[in-house]
Amino acid sequence: LNGPIAYYILVCVASTLFGAMFGRVDLKTGLLFVLKYFEYVLIYFMVVNYSKDRAQLKTFVWAMLLTCVIVSVVSMAEIPQGQRISAPFEGKSGEPNTYGGYLVFMMSIAAGLAFMVEPFRIRLVYFFLVIFFSIPLLYTQSRSSYLAAIPAVLSFLWLSKKKQWIPPVLLLVGLLLPFMAPKVTKDRVSYTFTQGIGRSDVVTVAGVQLDTSTSARIQSWKEAIRDLSQHPVLGFGVTGYRFVDAQYVRVAAETGLVGLLIFLILLGTILKHSFRVYSTSHDPFDKGLSIGFIAGFTGLLFHAIGANTFIIVRIMEPFWFVAAMVMMIPSLEKDPKGEVATEGRKI
Template sequence: MNRTARGADLSTPFEPTPDVVDLGARRPDAASLLRLWAVLLLVLPAKLVLAPLGSAGSPAQVLGMAGAFWWAASHFLARLPQVRLRRPVQLAMGVFWFATLVSYIVAVTRPIEGVELSAADRGMLVVLSWAGILLVAGDGITTRERLDDVLRVVVAGTAVGALVGLLQFTTGTAFVDRIVIPGLTQNSAVTGVFARNGFSRAAGTSTHPIEFGVLLTMVLPLALHLALNDRRRGPVRRWFPVVAIGAAIPVTLSRSAILGLALVLVVVLPTWPKERRRWAYVALVAGFGAVYVAVPGLLGTMTRLFTGISSDNSALSRVDSYGIALQYVGLDPLFGRGFGTFLPRYHILDNQYLGTVVETGLVGLATFLALLVTAAVVAVRMGRRLPAVADRSLAVSLVAGLASAAAAAATFDALGFPQVAGCLFLFLGLVAALSRLTTQAGARRDPTAVAAAPTPGAGDLPGPLPAGRT
């Protein structure tokens, strides 16, 4: 059955709808790839990798690279479309990729140690994987229903990690260090339980409690969105991930997670009806009360993370990072020393923005910020103008998740942690997908919008190519 302008049918090879870059003719489709990727990223311990690829060789990252090649092949082989939509997020991703490529060229053309060169190679593979996930999501998800299928797996996978984290906190045992998968090896020692002020800090399947906490706050708004809008499932299936994720946030004992949670609430709550907000406040008070009763002393420890910040070694180290970063930036302010080449043995900056400007220069930092801002602007506009309540809710949830990640990037090396970095670029792709799908739906309701849309010339490809091909 041939695909029509309405449909999401994938039965005919390389015959995309006017607005969709075909990512393959038959099932499995783009959503299937993203769902498998989410399971590999969120359920498998983050430190399990394919040994020859090192830190770039996690199964999820390898699948992301495959997605990039799949997108590129389908993009070039697809039949020319009738209508071309604006794709600002994809374009911004292309510009960011190009900036990292320039930084890579700078790295390999200067005197460089072998260990840095290997790190630069791995860095470009990781960026390729991120681009693959963003582009597969942004250009490949064919229907709103398939987008929801991806959301369900992301939320469920995070909930699984949350349960593992809660078990780690209560037992003081990592558990993830006992998982052995043929063909995979531990990239470094798996430590699932850390300590702070006499409490175990859970890391779930993440590499560190900070990553775990930030991941939970990023995905929480999506879990709330599904709980409120996914009426096809029963209340237990909808609300259990919200409870699991919310309960796991305190046991990370992470300032980044607490700040992220506060930011998520600031973004999401004002968009809810007054009655729903009242219930949310009741739930928050009940949650804090449950933590106070179930784990005596935990709330006090969380409070001291902020009241004692002036004497906290980790906080002081972050302050010292600014001076160190400025010294390195002065060596090559425009394009940096090469993406991925500022190794932890030099200094742990604990600030992704500082790390980005050191490795890719002011140009790289500007393109990274432009990517985040572009997606946020697109999502905010959708949250205000889309007619469907569920679509507006999803747009706001994506804004909240991106805001949490953007804030956390100032407190730790976010792109150096696979789960947070992977979900960040997935969220960027989901913003692009929601924008495209809702624009398509609007065009079908208003045929004059299709007639007025620009048509590509004879040499054009489906949709604008990113600057620098992925």
Template sequence: MAQGPILVVGALLVITIAFTNVELSLYLLILMTLLSPEITFGGASKAELAAGLVTTTESRGITLRLDDIMLSLICLTWMFRMAIDKELGFLRRTPINRPLIWYWSISVVATILGSFDGKIGIYGAFFLLKYLEYFLLFFMIINHLHDEDTIRRFLATMLLTCVLASIVGIAQIPSGERVSAPFEGEEGEPNTFGGYLMLMFSVMLGMFLHTPRRSRMLKLGVMMAIVIVPFMYTESRSSYLSMAVSILCFLIFSHYKRLLFSMLAIGLLLAPAVVPKNMVDRIMFTFTQKQQEGQLKVGDLKIDTSTSERLMAWYKVITVEFPNHPLLGVGVTGGEFMDAQYPRVLSETGLLGFSAFLWLLRRFWVLLRRCYHRIRDEELRGAALGTLCGYAGLLVHAIGANTFIIVRIMEPFMILMGLLLAALLIEEQAAGPREQAPSPSTASRMEAVAA
């Protein structure tokens, strides 16, 4: 009972901050992304899940974090401010607007149709709202930022949050359990934490390569050293693979290949001494797990049950759910729970939703490449390179996780997308013609970026 007034006062405080100072509210949101507690509502019991009696997404319940609540309040307050002040704007034209709107609209229609069949309850609406919040966060960033100093402050806050979360992760290592994000309740999500650390490590590495100041390089080097320790102890194979893909993209896209190859060579030389046995065992477990029911076999090679489940998810979707609901799927949360993003999207939204989802992913990629090639500020350009390579890693991470749904990955990613696009627009506006011809409109600049 005592928590009720505290929650009300906290909500009023957040609304007041969001209404009077958007920048401060976004700083708080960034800090809470990885440093806020979570509560799970509904869902099946652990015994039922372990027994395999319930397998739908809804059986997992709804997980709410403090940053979920705060993001909702900030979004609502921001929309209220826009209703009062028309000059604030709403949806600025960006390269991702159309695929984003199409994907979310198809998800809504599919979920409504799925609810008519009795497969989807209130849980589906919560997931749709979560998707919408991610997109609104992106537009809030774009609308609010008008100078590169503010962008740098946001980036610094994101790096600080990652370092703090990593230190908490390091403190978990002596327990012998897989490291997960702070305040994740009884059962952590090491796979989620690994994906987040991979993304932020990539951003740090990109900035490290491009910063002109040695003192800044030293700080970023220390940060990367702190982040890589809990990353190894997540024992997340999807995250390890995504990190390898991210590093490969650095080698392809970066102009500092000699430095990268030198760092990679040093890392490989030190690996036998610094890589924990848990990490090696976890990787080898893919093919060395003892005989168990549910394992797939490729010739004489056995694949562990966890990887087999992800591979079977594709098979079930393609052979069972997709033929029955080819266009719009079964609706969000209407199908079986699966820890794999791509088959889940195909199952829940059908061919239409899956096509819109791939369109959105491609636009993310094109936009990040544009930011990397066109941003002139070296550190921000490095952040663009890091986000681009980290995004490539996330695309692989999504093979074994619901990467583009998870709050603790998508919130930082959408913030980074907003920061980088804002930086690009600021620089293009500053470099545009000022005397002879009128400056191009925001919409025109956006279309140029999308081209």
């Protein structure tokens, strides 16, 4: 991953510097944002260099799941208030959309381990965590997160063909979910397709009039794509364009077509290496972590259609942490004791 990571950071710096030269970007703000992106990949390199054995990776995973449990408990305390719930320490408004993306990712990790680990009692714990994390997810009322959960589930169906009991379980959950979901969740989904009926100021897709919120978001995407023609190569610079709540459109607007291409190559490289790790792994924990990461990553790719998923701290820090652990699995597989050689290690 070194090459795509380095190239993407470089193009972010270059576009920001050019944007500052022509007055489109406040240099301090832009570079601080780029520094935040670098902090994410720094986590990746730290974990890669610090990882020693499989037992350590298991400790990391349990720590991440415990953190998600704590966050879920705190957020579920907001359910009686009747509002969209979000993560702690966010102030009054919060960001339920990105919190939902975090939950989809962590649910995928727990589900992957639940499907693959052998001790039945441990498998039950992981399944319990999946169910537990789904409660706050439903109450986030985040449509992007609901959308992200669908390809995440489909990823499990595609990758777990040898586990014949998994598809029926997922199918059963899919059939029961409409009946088990709380009313606020059903209302939030139906709102997308009913609120805009009879209005002239909304976007129509395939004959369906969308709600005003989704319509405004789509309109902002169109404007960003139109404005990209002004600076198609390196874009407006990081923070040089107005707020756009869509990762791919934002990357294109801020770093141009060059930045978007490198960004997509980076995502594709992560997915390719993760799939290779899953295909060649033999240890149940390794396969569970890798399939969970692939499913969660796939979900985030769709979540990014309606959110700035890949620049959000609460999503990217666990994402790059797990990515590093998955990339280290081949080194663990080569050693019979599940230990990683520390000499001559490449990052």
